[in-house]
Amino acid sequence: MGDACHIDAPTAQRDRRVLYVVLAINFAMFALEIWQGLSADSTALIADSMDFLSDAFSYGITLYVLTRPLRVRATASLIKAVLMLLLAGGAFYQGIHNLVNEQVPHFITMGWVGLLALIANVISAMLLYRTRGRDSNMHSVWLCSRNDAIANIAIIVAALFVYLSHSLWPDLIVALIITWLEGSSALKIIAHAKKELKDAH
Numbered sequence: 001m002g003d004a005c006h007i008d009a010p011t012a013q014r015d016r017r018v019l020y021v022v023l024a025i026n027f028a029m030f031a032l033e034i035w036q037g038l039s040a041d042s043t044a045l046i047a048d049s050m051d052f053l054s055d056a057f058s059y060g061i062t063l064y065v066l067t068r069p070l071r072v073r074a075t076a077s078l079i080k081a082v083l084m085l086l087l088a089g090g091a092f093y094q095g096i097h098n099l100v101n102e103q104v105p106h107f108i109t110m111g112w113v114g115l116l117a118l119i120a121n122v123i124s125a126m127l128l129y130r131t132r133g134r135d136s137n138m139h140s141v142w143l144c145s146r147n148d149a150i151a152n153i154a155i156i157v158a159a160l161f162v163y164l165s166h167s168l169w170p171d172l173i174v175a176l177i178i179t180w181l182e183g184s185s186a187l188k189i190i191a192h193a194k195k196e197l198k199d200a201h
């Protein structure tokens with residue numbers, strides 16, 4: 001999640017291959033979560049797609065941009081953070097829509113997508129551990145996976161509470177927490193990138 005999901009430049013060809021696989025998993029999960037989140041009226045799923053997009057971008061930056069000049073790297077980070085904030089806006093819009101129309105999200109979709117997201121994050125973590133686990137990145141991979149898994153479990157629990165209570169609130173509360181965490185890390189990334197762009201001049 002956010003800043004913790006960051007990998008240093010891969011050295012071996014094998015490391016690059018793993019990063020391509022993890023990038024594909026995270027991007028596919030981003031697409032699935034935003035699509036299913038919108039069709040199931042789940043604010044939490046839309047909010048969680050911020051994390052998959054952010055992580056996919058981080059792996060992409062590691063693969064393609066990390067060896068480029070500072071200006072290019074800062075711009076890539078800026079694009080990532082702005083896209084995250086756009087998704088936060090989408091989650092916010094969905095939340096308002098649900099409140100105004102008293103729209104209860106589809107809990108079955110929340111449940112299976114949340115579970116699939118958890119599996120995707122566990123697989124990504126295992127793949128990254130195998131290659132990056134030797135060095136100092138291990139701690140970062142651990143933090144990133146742990147936070148992401150907690151968010152996924154929160155969505156599964158929220159789905160259960162939506163089912164039990166027929167209320168839109170469990171989905172909204174989890175979405176608020178995820179959006180807060182991801183949104184504040186996006187703002188931090190923007191501040192950092194802006195400073196880097198200024199220094200690059």
Ligand SMILES: [Zn+2]
Pocket residue numbers: 001002005051052055144148
């Ligand atoms: Zn993450």
